[in-house]
Amino acid sequence: MSNRNTDTLFQLIKSLGKSEKRNFKLYINRNGASEELKIVQLFDALDKMDEYDETILFKKNDSIKKQQLSNLKAHLYKEILSSLRLINDENNIDIQLHEQMDHARILYNKGLYLQSLKALDKLKEQARAFNQLTYLQQALFFEKSIEGLHITRSLKNRAEELSKEADEVNTTLSNVSTLSNLALQLYGWYIKNGFARNEEEEQAVRSFLNNNLPPNAHQLTGFYERLYLYQSYCWKAFIRQDFLMYYRYTQKWVDIFDEEPQMVSLESGHYIKGMHNLMGAYFNLGNYQKLNDTLIQFEKFCNSKTVQQNQNNLIQCFIYYTISLLNKHFISGKFSEGLLLIKDIEDKLKEYELYIDRHRILVIYYKIACMYFGAGDFETTVDYLNKIINWKVDLRSDLQCYARLLHLIAHYELGNYQLLEYLAKSVYRFMAKLHNLSVVEEEMFKFLRKALSLPPNKLKPEFEKLLQKLKQFENKPFETRAFMYLDVISWLESKISGVPVQEVTQQKYLHRK
Structure with a gap:
């Protein structure tokens, strides 16, 4: 790039x-x-x-x-x-409202005060319909100025009404500013750190949210107030790996667009991100049917005029559709089928490389690497992981860690034992430096170091011991992230049974149906 x-x-x-x-x-x-x-x-x-x-x-x-x-x-x-x-002009509400404000000012400068006020009334009506609070605030400020300077013979008690209206808009804007800052900071925490790794980090995230919520946050009814409130709770739940709560708030996030469909074209970026998170929630909960249904709905939206005529929407839809499509194959265990998607994904990444942020590219590369690993192509797995490991960025320390861990396991599968001892020490140092080692990862490192000195006929009992140890951590807080990034349970079951990872995952999927 x-x-x-x-x-x-x-x-x-x-x-x-x-x-x-x-x-x-x-x-x-x-x-x-x-x-x-x-x-x-x-x-x-x-x-x-x-x-x-x-x-x-x-x-x-x-x-x-x-x-x-x-x-x-x-x-x-x-x-x-x-x-x-x-x-x-025609498709952008911001430009339309800006133009109406220009018209109101032109009319005022011509001395046509009543016509200017009429233009402002029209502007305010449209601003309210599309929840455009900053334009509403500007219109009210201008209207107060006109009423204060000229005798317009407007309605009785207009001064009191204007003051009350302005106060309400200012309070709403203050709430929106507070909540949008909160949502952004929580999302920024996740982008930098990934999931909470211990009780201290979890408590810090929970306290940060609770201490920064505006009074009566859950009684707020404005579109943007609710949008940023739900986003804040969404990121908190996701960081804490509380995926059921994550699902509930992503659903609320999407629901407010269903309640006010005119906002989909206006705030399409937030709608797209909400749909992405909803599909991600279904993936984390292992709900294949809901993920597939929502993916079909999202694909239909991706082909709509709102997306096709907006380059930014087109790119964001590509990213999030791609991630969810790959996730669908992960749940079903159809890794070989998923490999057929890679060429088109790579072509699109090349086409959009000027515009896609590095964080998304890292996520897509990691998912592609996992797809190749699941299909048993360990050499290509290493190639994609190297793209992440060698890309010097300060994003997603958790993703960097698991890319290195999967890299280590792929080399183990390739039989590169001479390289493994050096890699194991390197990865261990990298993760320990970031204070990123969970109990699951410690156990995996112990196993890999021990496995290097064991003959093939003694490996199976060690695989079985590790599997029994790790299974007890599957549902424990701060340990579940290891299983999200790397399905080590299926890998161990594959080694023990002699059945490819792909078949193990498919059998689990069929058993859940």
């Missing part, structure tokens, strides 16, 4: 669709000025590049001088955004 920090103008141009490029050309050629023609040349030059390279740019475009480039790029960037604004 070398071009993640690429030139911003280049990135913007590469994000444009065919119709957007055509619209830009029509927009910019409206007057034919020489400066406009130069930025069209720059646009075409950058559009043809696969990667941003100024040396090639100057070599192939003599008319573009080095000393001009900075100004030309700034001008082109601004003009592209202006052209995009023209074609996105």
Whole structure:
């Protein structure tokens, strides 16, 4: 992902669709000025590049001088955004409300106070319908200004009504700000650390939530108040590995969009994330049927106009649909079938590499590695795990740890015993440094160190001993994360029975149906 920090103008141009490029050309050629023609040349030059390279740019475009480039790029960037604004007016509620506010100010500046107030009434009505509190606040502030400066002969007690209305909006905005900060900080904690590893971390997360909730949080009724409240409880439950509570709050998260369907297109990012978490909850609970049903519903949404006409929604839908599709194969144990998805996933990752955040790529790589491991292709498992291990990022220490642990087990399966002793020490040091060793992981390290010195005919009893030890931790707090990231139970049962992991997992799935 070398071009993640690429030139911003280049990135913007590469994000444009065919119709957007055509619209830009029509927009910019409206007057034919020489400066406009130069930025069209720059646009075409950058559009043809696969990667941003100024040396090639100057070599192939003599008319573009080095000393001009900075100004030309700034001008082109601004003009592209202006052209995009023209074609996105109708579908963007923010732009519509901003335009209505502009109209109200124009009318006021013309001395048409009553017409300005009428425009503000229309703005407020639409802002309330779409829960746009900041625009509602601006409209009320402007309306108070008009009423305070001019005799409009408006309704009786209008001053009291406006004051009360403004206070209510300000209180709601304060609650939304507090709750959105809380949800973001809890999510940030998870991105950095993963699941709570001990009682101290669990208590810290619980206290952080309880100490930062606004008064009467559960009596709040606003769309955004409830959205961020449910998100906060969702992340708390997920960090604590309380997957039943996680499911309940992700369902509430999605339900508020069912109650106010007009918000789906307006806050599609939050809706997509909510659906992703709901599918993730079904996966964590092992509910294949619900996961499959929700995945079908989500696929239908992914093909809707709301998604197909929005690049960001398209990318987010790809990421979350991919993760849930892989999870569906993990539950059913159909790893070999899941491998057929990998090429298309890789192609899409390449197509969207400028836009996908590193955290999501790490998650997808780890899931692909697990898919290959389940299918018995340990060499390719190692290849994908190396992508994670060698990628120097400060995200998801838990994912980094389990990538190394699975890497170690894959090398064990490949019979790379000379490498294993060094790897075992390295992985142990890495996890211990992060204070990330659970009882399950300690037992696995003990086994792997011992297994290196045992002949093949004495391994089975050791596998059986380890299986019995680990089974007692399957449902214990702070130990379940080991089984989430790595189905070590199925791996051990596979080694004991001599049946591939894939078959063991499929048998478990069929038994649960």
